[in-house]
Amino acid sequence: MTTDDTASLRRDLAARMADIGSLTDPAWRAAVEAVPRDVFLGTDVYRPAGPLWEPVRRHGVGEKEWLGLAHADTTWVTQVDGTDAADASDPVAGRPTSSSTLPSLVVRMLEVAGVKEGDKVLEVGTGTGYSTAILCHRLGAANVTSIEYDPGLGRSAAEHLSTVGFSPTLVTGDGLQGYYEGGDYDAVVATCAVRHIPPSWLWQVRDGGTITGALGGWMTGSGLIRLSLGGDGAASGRFTGDEVSFMLARPHERPPRPMLIRRVGDVRACRVDPGLFQDWTGRFVAQLAAPSAEFVTKGDDVVLVDVATGSQAWTEPEGAGKGWTVHQSGPLRLWDRVEEALATWQAAGSPAQTAFGMTVTDEVQTVWLEAPDGPGWQLPT
Incomplete structure (x- = not known):
């Protein structure tokens, strides 16, 4: 043929x-x-x-x-x-x-x-x-x-x-x-x-x-x-709401980092379910809140490592039906940032990604929820 x-x-x-x-x-x-x-x-x-x-x-x-x-x-x-x-x-x-x-x-x-x-x-x-x-x-x-x-x-x-x-x-x-x-x-x-x-x-x-x-x-x-x-x-x-995934432009790929070694750090109960990372929009919202952090693992357990500072956050179940615990170490409290953004999204009714928009100028780039004057997150530039 x-x-x-x-x-x-x-x-x-x-x-x-x-x-x-x-x-x-x-x-x-x-x-x-x-x-x-x-x-x-x-x-x-x-x-x-x-x-x-x-x-x-x-x-x-x-x-x-x-x-x-x-x-x-x-x-x-x-x-x-x-x-x-x-x-x-x-x-x-x-x-x-x-x-x-x-x-x-x-x-x-x-x-x-x-x-x-x-x-x-x-x-x-x-x-x-x-x-x-x-x-x-x-x-x-x-x-x-x-x-x-x-x-x-x-x-x-x-x-x-x-x-x-x-x-x-x-x-x-x-x-x-x-x-x-x-x-x-x-x-x-x-x-x-x-x-x-x-x-x-x-x-x-x-x-x-x-x-x-x-x-x-x-x-x-x-x-x-x-x-x-x-x-x-x-x-x-x-945003269109399409669940699409592309390779990052090579200059935007994360820099190399050392092998992950979990550090205990400060420990507290999670106020939002780490399972939200399995939701397409939930993961997107979490990323907006901590844009220099890498999501290392998949599944129910969430591990975040900040590429710039080495700060970490990792969750683990407290027991069957007992919720989750988060460990945080380093200068950035990654889970605090992620949790606040996810709570904001949930308070709005956990809308689909089509509820989000973006405004870009020479000085600042902001992703916002519902309207340009609504809750927003600035992107790294």
Whole structure:
């Protein structure tokens, strides 16, 4: 089976995306049906194998199965801790550093961004180039600029795009700085998460333009938002409520820290249930309150470590049905901050993430609850 024979696979992919509601615009559907995703995956990807990542070879699974995998609505990891799947001879440990995002999320973001014909778009995070090709199909390559942090990924994306006949402006560099030569953009769309909105994006978007991306952090909380830039230079918008998760932009990844050794510290009863960390919005709220803290463990037990100061907070059950105890040490009382934010959210009725919004200026970035003058949390910049 050749690339020319994947038309039915592409149509099936578009139909599945439409069925789940992520693809509603006929123009984006035409793009999905036209762009062969297998070209952008190349010949090697990773799949999870317990705690490791196992390389999957195109020649190993066979052409028919590979094309089916390529046109599934699935995220395929292509790089782990900087090692491309093609360069891995055995399963590897580490964190994904690049992937081909599931197509339904690619298109969902473009629909949230409101991108339309004639728009000039800056894409932050070229990756394999698949989402870039989707943009080029609708807007024309002349209206698409895409920036990739990793030079190797940038080169392979350029080859993929050339193969399918697209030649957008491709830049290798720090996407958080944007690309001034291409401004003013109608929209910035980021395929990586950020801890705060880079000021350069504000400066490079025209008045009335939009910035769409995921606000993430070291607790793995995340929220998809579309910001609109006003004439006063401030951008604002509400979170969509989509439960999406992107890799953090590499400059926003947490710095290395020593191995965790729990310290007893001060001990008291918890006033909120640590189980709130398992709620999508609850984790997001906790992260707003302690943005420099990393969430170390999963499950019912919560362990937080502040990357900047080494402060810790960790919870443990007092016994069946007896509540929870928290241990805190270091200059920051992490649990106090998290607890106050979660209590504020609960007092408002524990609303979904759509109740939150964000305002960004050159000086300060604030995530607020219900309204800009409601409870709010400033982001680190």
